[in-house]
Amino acid sequence: MSNPLAGKDLLSTQTLSREAIELIIAQASTFEAQCQEKRKLDVLEGYILATLFYEPSTRTRLSFETAMHRLGGDVISVAEATKSSSAKKGETIADATRVIAGYADVIVQRHPRPYSAEEAAEGATVPVINAGDGSHEHPTQALLDLYTIAKERGQIDSLRIALVGDLRYGRTVHSLAYALANFDVQLTLVSPPALKMSAQIVDEVRSDIPVIESDDLASALERCDVAYVTRIQKERFDDPADYEALKASYQIDRSLVKRTNPEATLMHPLPRVNEIAPEVDQLPNAAYFRQATNGVWARMAILALVLGAKVEG
Amino acid sequence: MSNPLAGKDLLSTQTLSREAIELIIAQASTFEAQCQEKRKLDVLEGYILATLFYEPSTRTRLSFETAMHRLGGDVISVAEATKSSSAKKGETIADATRVIAGYADVIVQRHPRPYSAEEAAEGATVPVINAGDGSHEHPTQALLDLYTIAKERGQIDSLRIALVGDLRYGRTVHSLAYALANFDVQLTLVSPPALKMSAQIVDEVRSDIPVIESDDLASALERCDVAYVTRIQKERFDDPADYEALKASYQIDRSLVKRTNPEATLMHPLPRVNEIAPEVDQLPNAAYFRQATNGVWARMAILALVLGAKVEG
Amino acid sequence: MSNPLAGKDLLSTQTLSREAIELIIAQASTFEAQCQEKRKLDVLEGYILATLFYEPSTRTRLSFETAMHRLGGDVISVAEATKSSSAKKGETIADATRVIAGYADVIVQRHPRPYSAEEAAEGATVPVINAGDGSHEHPTQALLDLYTIAKERGQIDSLRIALVGDLRYGRTVHSLAYALANFDVQLTLVSPPALKMSAQIVDEVRSDIPVIESDDLASALERCDVAYVTRIQKERFDDPADYEALKASYQIDRSLVKRTNPEATLMHPLPRVNEIAPEVDQLPNAAYFRQATNGVWARMAILALVLGAKVEG
Numbered sequence: 040m041s042n043p044l045a046g047k048d049l050l051s052t053q054t055l056s057r058e059a060i061e062l063i064i065a066q067a068s069t070f071e072a073q074c075q076e077k078r079k080l081d082v083l084e085g086y087i088l089a090t091l092f093y094e095p096s097t098r099t100r101l102s103f104e105t106a107m108h109r110l111g112g113d114v115i116s117v118a119e120a121t122k123s124s125s126a127k128k129g130e131t132i133a134d135a136t137r138v139i140a141g142y143a144d145v146i147v148q149r150h151p152r153p154y155s156a157e158e159a160a161e162g163a164t165v166p167v168i169n170a171g172d173g174s175h176e177h178p179t180q181a182l183l184d185l186y187t188i189a190k191e192r193g194q195i196d197s198l199r200i201a202l203v204g205d206l207r208y209g210r211t212v213h214s215l216a217y218a219l220a221n222f223d224v225q226l227t228l229v230s231p232p233a234l235k236m237s238a239q240i241v242d243e244v245r246s247d248i249p250v251i252e253s254d255d256l257a258s259a260l261e262r263c264d265v266a267y268v269t270r271i272q273k274e275r276f277d278d279p280a281d282y283e284a285l286k287a288s289y290q291i292d293r294s295l296v297k298r299t300n301p302e303a304t305l306m307h308p309l310p311r312v313n314e315i316a317p318e319v320d321q322l323p324n325a326a327y328f329r330q331a332t333n334g335v336w337a338r339m340a341i342l343a344l345v346l347g348a349k350v351e352g
Numbered sequence: 353m354s355n356p357l358a359g360k361d362l363l364s365t366q367t368l369s370r371e372a373i374e375l376i377i378a379q380a381s382t383f384e385a386q387c388q389e390k391r392k393l394d395v396l397e398g399y400i401l402a403t404l405f406y407e408p409s410t411r412t413r414l415s416f417e418t419a420m421h422r423l424g425g426d427v428i429s430v431a432e433a434t435k436s437s438s439a440k441k442g443e444t445i446a447d448a449t450r451v452i453a454g455y456a457d458v459i460v461q462r463h464p465r466p467y468s469a470e471e472a473a474e475g476a477t478v479p480v481i482n483a484g485d486g487s488h489e490h491p492t493q494a495l496l497d498l499y500t501i502a503k504e505r506g507q508i509d510s511l512r513i514a515l516v517g518d519l520r521y522g523r524t525v526h527s528l529a530y531a532l533a534n535f536d537v538q539l540t541l542v543s544p545p546a547l548k549m550s551a552q553i554v555d556e557v558r559s560d561i562p563v564i565e566s567d568d569l570a571s572a573l574e575r576c577d578v579a580y581v582t583r584i585q586k587e588r589f590d591d592p593a594d595y596e597a598l599k600a601s602y603q604i605d606r607s608l609v610k611r612t613n614p615e616a617t618l619m620h621p622l623p624r625v626n627e628i629a630p631e632v633d634q635l636p637n638a639a640y641f642r643q644a645t646n647g648v649w650a651r652m653a654i655l656a657l658v659l660g661a662k663v664e665g
Numbered sequence: 666m667s668n669p670l671a672g673k674d675l676l677s678t679q680t681l682s683r684e685a686i687e688l689i690i691a692q693a694s695t696f697e698a699q700c701q702e703k704r705k706l707d708v709l710e711g712y713i714l715a716t717l718f719y720e721p722s723t724r725t726r727l728s729f730e731t732a733m734h735r736l737g738g739d740v741i742s743v744a745e746a747t748k749s750s751s752a753k754k755g756e757t758i759a760d761a762t763r764v765i766a767g768y769a770d771v772i773v774q775r776h777p778r779p780y781s782a783e784e785a786a787e788g789a790t791v792p793v794i795n796a797g798d799g800s801h802e803h804p805t806q807a808l809l810d811l812y813t814i815a816k817e818r819g820q821i822d823s824l825r826i827a828l829v830g831d832l833r834y835g836r837t838v839h840s841l842a843y844a845l846a847n848f849d850v851q852l853t854l855v856s857p858p859a860l861k862m863s864a865q866i867v868d869e870v871r872s873d874i875p876v877i878e879s880d881d882l883a884s885a886l887e888r889c890d891v892a893y894v895t896r897i898q899k900e901r902f903d904d905p906a907d908y909e910a911l912k913a914s915y916q917i918d919r920s921l922v923k924r925t926n927p928e929a930t931l932m933h934p935l936p937r938v939n940e941i942a943p944e945v946d947q948l949p950n951a952a953y954f955r956q957a958t959n960g961v962w963a964r965m966a967i968l969a970l971v972l973g974a975k976v977e978g
Binding site for chain 3: 084085086087089113115117118119120122125126127128129130134135137138139141142143
């Protein structure tokens with residue numbers, strides 16, 4: 040099978056084809072199965088991953104690092120790149136990644152500035168993977184989300200998917216919306232008016248798939264197969280009272296699930312604070328912790344594919 | 353030999369049996385011998401350790417990571433977990449470890465809050481090892497301490513052991529006292545009145561072994577086989593003058609050792625500041641740097657045993 | 666071939682012989698060639714490197730860690746050692762490295778205090794490599810610089826080398842000047858008067874090779890084969906106006922290169938801010954990014970040699 044990702048950066052889901060997404064999902068599934076048999080593969084033996092985080096992160100960085108270890112590779116890591124002497128001295132992102140490309144075979148970068156991944160890719164002579172650039176995109180999260188949907192529901196096509204919460208600043212939902220536009224799905228966007236997804240993204244996605252916008256969580260839950268919930272942050276509101284007023288209407292508890300749609304697959308990029316009650320965790324359709332674990336298999340696939348590794352099916 | 357630690361958390365020494373402690377000591381000794389022959393074993397090949405430190409640490413984290421490498425495993429690490437976006441966003445400890453249990457086969461956590469290790473274990477589906485929870489416990493330090501005593505003195509039973517310094521807030525002495533209660537030892541607790549071990553712990557330990565409390569370091573040294581010294585922190589005293597007044601009476605130098613007990617094995621969990629003078633380091637019974645190195649062998653044993661690894665004797 | 670570095674610390678270039686430097690260069694070249702064939706060697710399999718950084722760093726730490734991985738070894742790392750509990754509690758550097766020497770086979774330390782590497786070496790029972798001690802020295806940078814000069818120019822002897830920028834506080838130029846004094850080179854030191862290299866270093870170097878001091882960048886460029894440029898920091902000047910006044914005269918752009926010496930090899934320890942314009946990067950003699958990558962090969966050689974590893978030629 041040809042690999043359209045080999046040697047390429049992964050900066051956004053906007054430019055990913057359905058073929059590329061399906062390749063990643065298939066490869067993630069293969070790796071997941073292989074790792075049940077054997078804890079460590081030798082697919083990327085001798086390769087080095089650099090994780091370069093200008094914003095602190097736990098799950099994204101760790102799951103990439105575990106992915107690399109399970110593929111037999113090694114890792115070098117800057118967990119707090121903003122504090123590095125280079126960044127303080129005013130080095131550009133492009134210079135930093137150009138140097139690190141001399142040390143590593145692939146670079147995973149998180150940075151608070153939108154499009155900083157593009158700057159990184161410009162400097163680097165090795166593939167750069169965007170692990171979050173401000174409120175812009177987080178493509179590998181979207182890919183593990185798609186892998187999770189495919190696993191939990193058997194397929195992606197024909198599903199009705201609701202994205203819930205902060206759709207304006209949440210980078211994961213941006214990348215996910217773009218990625219879902221490649222499939223035959225129906226999207227419902229559920230958010231407070233102040234946190235609606237930008238018209239630009241909605242328009243782009245709507246040119247491919249049907250998109251409904253709503254601020255009514257209960258009825259959106261009733262009409263969906265998958266609810267993808269994100270956190271609403273108090274600090275996004277000018278008036279804290281506005282936050283308090285709507286907080287409750289974006290909280291999912293067992294009673295709401297039971298009342299609206301006990302079958303909907305519940306997802307969340309995590310960390311979760313109040314938006315899904317812990318009592319929901321025990322429900323069989325509460326998929327968010329399985330979703331986190333899927334990050335390892337999806338990122339194994341991404342690393343192996345951008346590095347053009349020979350992999351068995 | 354049956355392994356009572358396999359698949360279990362290691363949160364406290366309070367619930368460790370003598371059998372389990374002896375198994376760890378025996379395994380540590382085996383690993384130490386094997387590593388003289390071969391720098392790296394394959395006991396945990398393909399396993400991943402996550403070190404999750406909500407409090408900065410050097411020696412505990414590094415010795416666990418070295419232990420994992422020497423066993424052939426891989427490591428993912430959060431050296432400053434309090435700064436991670438998840439902790440800042442208000443994620444619970446249980447959620448954090450539940451996610452990380454999807455990335456790693458065993459989790460070592462340090463956190464400033466007592467009993468936070470229990471919270472972590474509740475969330476995780478893999479073994480959690482407590483690497484210090486506030487002023488509560490530090491069980492793996494106690495285990496390397498016991499391994500050190502066994503190596504330095506040939507046995508633990510029948511020894512007279514003095515714990516010296518801050519016995520109120522020092523978590524290492526809490527775990528060590530609980531662990532020693534499994535052996536036929538006599539314990540002397542030497543501390544300023546304000547820093548006495550809590551009556552609750554003393555009573556519990558005293559139900560198993562004889563415990564003497566004292567604030568006279570010199571005579572305690574005279575009557576012990578092992579002196580375990582910990583740091584007294586200025587900030588524990590309401591009035592700094594109180595600290596200055598007693599500081600000198602808790603400092604061990606060569607002359608004190610010579611005068612009281614030149615044979616006593618001297619231990620310290622380190623870092624040491626003023627409580628043991630550098631001139632003492634050269635004495636053959638100054639065991640504290642050997643003790644630090646023993647952390648590697650003891651932690652190799654702990655990791656291998658909680659992971660239920662097949663090990664040769 | 667005998668290896669004068671085996672088991673030794675690497676604290677300074679002042680005491681390095683020409684023989685030792687040439688051994689490192691030859692070994693770096695061998696490793697670079699071997700890594701074109703095979704991504705990972707087994708030269709240091711089972712060995713553990715500890716990187717201990719009391720000052721944040723990206724390139725030095727990461728290139729050492731990549732070097733260790735490519736040699737088949739493992740790494741433990743403290744990226745922010747000043748924040749570690751031990752340093753905060755007042756542990757000495759010697760105690761810290763003595764403990765870490767129980768966990769690792771070689772220690773790479775960066776610390777803001779001059780001669781702190783000597784303190785570290787005093788405590789450690791394993792080789793200590795100085796990765797920068799304040800404004801004093803940075804010997805491994807000098808060694809990768811020499812390797813770069815040798816690669817770019819075919820030899821070191823007979824070259825005219827200009828060191829440009831902050832020669833007072835820049836530790837890389839101190840180590841480089843000492844190292845170059847072993848070769849048959851002519852040195853030009855180009856800096857603003859306030860940032861001249863200390864007379865003590867200049868005198869020492871001048872006892873071996875010719876040294877010219879200047880503050881005229883253009884004519885120094887005209888008369889050199891290699892220009893080694895370092896950053897001038899605003900904060901070094903009492904009066905910011907002094908900095909602004911001379912800033913422009915220490916900036917290298919394409920027009921200056923073309924006008925003075927289009928053939929000179931351009932080097933820089935990086936990070937670069939304004940002192941070399943990005944338009945210069947495309948010139949074939951702009952060697953600074955290749956120089957950064959050479960850090961991996963030079964540090965592989967240093968690690969293997971101080972550890973006395975058996976290496977093939």
